[in-house]
Amino acid sequence: AQSVTQLDSQVPVFEEAPVELRCNYSSSVSVYLFWYVQYPNQGLQLLLKYLSGSTLVKGINGFEAEFNKSQTSFHLRKPSVHISDTAEYFCAVSPYTNAGKSTFGDGTTLTVKP
Amino acid sequence: GAGVSQSPRYKVAKRGQDVALRCDPISGHVSLFWYQQALGQGPEFLTYFQNEAQLDKSGLPSDRFFAERPEGSVSTLKIQRTQQEDSAVYLCASSPYRGQGQPQHFGDGTRLSIL
Numbered sequence: 001a002q003s004v005t006q007l008d009s010q011v012p013v014f015e016e017a018p019v020e021l022r023c024n025y026s027s028s029v030s031v032y033l034f035w036y037v038q039y040p041n042q043g044l045q046l047l048l049k050y051l052s053g054s055t056l057v058k059g060i061n062g063f064e065a066e067f068n069k070s071q072t073s074f075h076l077r078k079p080s081v082h083i084s085d086t087a088e089y090f091c092a093v094s095p096y097t098n099a100g101k102s103t104f105g106d107g108t109t110l111t112v113k114p
Numbered sequence: 115g116a117g118v119s120q121s122p123r124y125k126v127a128k129r130g131q132d133v134a135l136r137c138d139p140i141s142g143h144v145s146l147f148w149y150q151q152a153l154g155q156g157p158e159f160l161t162y163f164q165n166e167a168q169l170d171k172s173g174l175p176s177d178r179f180f181a182e183r184p185e186g187s188v189s190t191l192k193i194q195r196t197q198q199e200d201s202a203v204y205l206c207a208s209s210p211y212r213g214q215g216q217p218q219h220f221g222d223g224t225r226l227s228i229l
Contacts, residue, residue, distance in 0.1 A: 004156075034217060043118070043205055043220030044157070090156050100145060100170055102218070104156030 002027040002093050006105035014113050015083055021076040021108045023091030031093040033074045034102070035065055038088040047089075050074065061085070086112045116140065118221035120206050126227045127196050135191045135224045139208030146189050147218060148181055149205040157205055163189060193226075201228045 007022040025031065032051050036044035048059025055067040065076045074091060088109050094102045119138040127133050139146050145164055149157035150173075159173040165186040174181070178196075183189040193200055203225050207218035 036220075041222065043207075043222045044218075045220070046217040049217055092156075100147065100162035100164070101159050101172070102147075102157075103159070104149075106154070106156045 002029075002031060002095060002103040004091050004093055004103055004105035006089075006091055006108050008108050009106070010109045010111065012111045012113060013081055016080050018079050019077065019081050019085075019110065021089050021091075021110065023074045023076065023105060025072050025074065025091070025093050027072075027093060027095065030096045032096070033065075033067060034092040034094070035059065035063070035074070035076050036090045036092060036104075038090065038107075040087075044090060047076070081110070081112045083112050083114060085110060118206055118208055118219050120204075120221035120224050122224060123222065124225050124227075126229065128229050129196060129198060131196055132192065132194045133196055133226065135193075135204050135206075135226070137189045137191070137206030137221060139187065139189070139206070140210075140219055141187075143208035143210050143219070145209045145211070145216070145218075146183055147207040147209075148189070148191050149207065150175075151203040151205055151223070153202075160191070160204075196226075196228045198228045201226055 003026045005024045013019045034049045035047040038044045050067045058064045088107045091105045092102045121136045148160040151157045161171040161181045163183045178194045180192045203223040205223045207220045209216040209218050
């Protein structure tokens with residue numbers, strides 16, 4: 001079984017400041033890792049994914065994440081946030097052996113203040 | 115449209131009624147997923163189809179929940195004898211291949227409220 005823990009339920013930050021949203025996971029098998037963003041009353045949109053290879057992955061809208069296998073973490077970062085980045089962010093894992101069954105964290109609400 | 119389409123967007127039902135939620139995946143996508151998202155939580159896996167085959171239904175919370183995808187495209191999630199705890203947003207997602215490492219494309223969800 002897999003589990004995902006997003007360590008911060010809410011992250012307030014000022015515009016143009018850097019931000020890090022933390023994600024730890026637990027799994028007995030190898031997993032793929034994803035970050036999704038959800039705007040109010042909408043479905044989830046993929047920000048980035050880690051499948052294999054380089055542990056630093058770049059996504060859309062200037063976001064990036066680093067996979068750390070020893071710490072079982074996949075933290076999301078952006079060097080300078082915009083008001084439009086205000087949204088809910090979800091970390092998810094999907095096991096190699098059953099990639100159809102994704103497990104999501106409970107989300108982090110990012111609020112960017114002017 | 116080019117995205118995953120779900121209908122209705124909002125559904126209000128009385129406790130005990132049956133409801134049916136529809137998902138139109140992206141054309142040609144092989145895999146289709148249903149999730150339940152309670153308020154303030156992340157999506158919880160319900161079930162997964164590859165074409166018309168339901169490969170995993172381990173997340174369905176009770177035998178009142180039933181999903182089908184008879185022709186390998188449109189899918190319907192049916193909830194019988196609804197209970198208040200069924201109130202949630204139901205998300206559908208699709209992906210183009212067998213799902214291994216493929217990100218899922220989500221619809222905007224159906225918000226179900228049981229009175």
